[in-house]
Amino acid sequence: MRILFMGTPEFAVPSLDVLVKYHEVIGIFTKVDKINKRGKKIEYLPVKQYAIDKNIPIYQPESLKTKEIQNIIKELNPELIVVVAYGKIIPKEIIEIPKYGIINVHSSLLPKFRGAAPINAALIEGEEKSGVTIMYIAEGLDTGDIILSKATEITEEDDFLSLHDRLKEIGAEVLKEAVDLIGKGQNERIPQDEEKATFVKPFKKEDLKIDWNNSKEKIFNFVRGLSPIPCSWTYHEDKILKVYQVKKQDKIYENGEIGEVVDKVKGKGPVVKVKNGSIIITSAKPESKKILSGADLLNGNFVKIGDILK
Incomplete structure (x- = not known):
């Protein structure tokens, strides 16, 4: 034909x-x-x-x-x-x-x-x-x-x-x-x-921003649905942190606020408090840096306990 x-x-x-x-x-x-x-x-x-x-x-x-x-x-x-x-x-x-x-x-x-x-x-x-x-x-x-x-x-x-x-x-x-x-x-x-x-509809930049007020399931699906293209992101210390991979945790933290880094998992990454549990960031890219594993985010002090992700 x-x-x-x-x-x-x-x-x-x-x-x-x-x-x-x-x-x-x-x-x-x-x-x-x-x-x-x-x-x-x-x-x-x-x-x-x-x-x-x-x-x-x-x-x-x-x-x-x-x-x-x-x-x-x-x-x-x-x-x-x-x-x-x-x-x-x-x-x-x-x-x-x-x-x-x-x-x-x-x-x-x-x-x-x-x-x-x-x-x-x-x-x-x-x-x-x-x-x-x-x-x-x-x-x-x-x-x-x-x-x-x-x-x-x-x-x-x-x-x-x-x-x-x-x-x-x-x-x-x-x-x-x-x-x-x-x-x-x-x-x-x-x-x-x-x-x-x-x-x-085609994505705009604001559509790619993570809402930490959502459930851990929604955030997990949101991040993986945009990884690696066009990539989800969040504000960290008034700069953009692109988030490539996360893991869900059932663990609920009494301390801290939604979107706060409340813990860390050795070898995996920082833990963020969310609506019904927590999220481990296992791969992300700080502004003007290369993509880092969650462990390297912690080891290089790019993300620390007490930081707020907005």
Whole structure:
């Protein structure tokens, strides 16, 4: 099948790779290059680098709304367009071009967690399962009919990175199956239940701040759902302390206030008093420093008993 691929980050690469192995990928649309702040050099994003390595034509339009871009897609004449974390809205004029339409690989079990950060959201909300949905692109955001979905259990050890890496491989596997079904005319179109739909907005800096007034379970899920990207944080001595990993403790401390470092666990890290127990910070990054283990936070006096995290 002649396929046009649209995608940008690492999550999209396994899906692109499986299409290249089994179909004719006639072009790749990806977002414009980023400039490295330190060296001011252009950094190729993962999908573009893959396209260069495989010698596949690359397109990096600022917008898909122009007649010029829409004409390019018409000339490419794809039978199917596959979108995986592209980061741009697909206009109606493009949706109508390919014979088999446009499908999307979405990293949640739709209709739950439509929008920008579904993997983070599943962890933050304490979900027991996440997964990947293959769906048709419609004019609404992640509202199209479902072709296939596959779930995976979320474990206590999962954080954003581990779940992300598992879902990107599941996405490639289910995408191959969906494209095969489309080619045979055996694919389903299952409408989404709008009453069960939830939506995740892009994160702002304030959204990433830890609320120590929450339960230990909520704080644990919040931290791991944002680790290592985009990373939760708290104020410590009027500076930002990025928090990468924490552990829950049932132990309740009578002394101190919520958000106060009330104890330490040797070899693990400082203990923070929270609503229904306590939290051990096991990995964090003080401002202008490297990421440190909880033990090193204590050993270097970066965090001390009596400190208040706000």
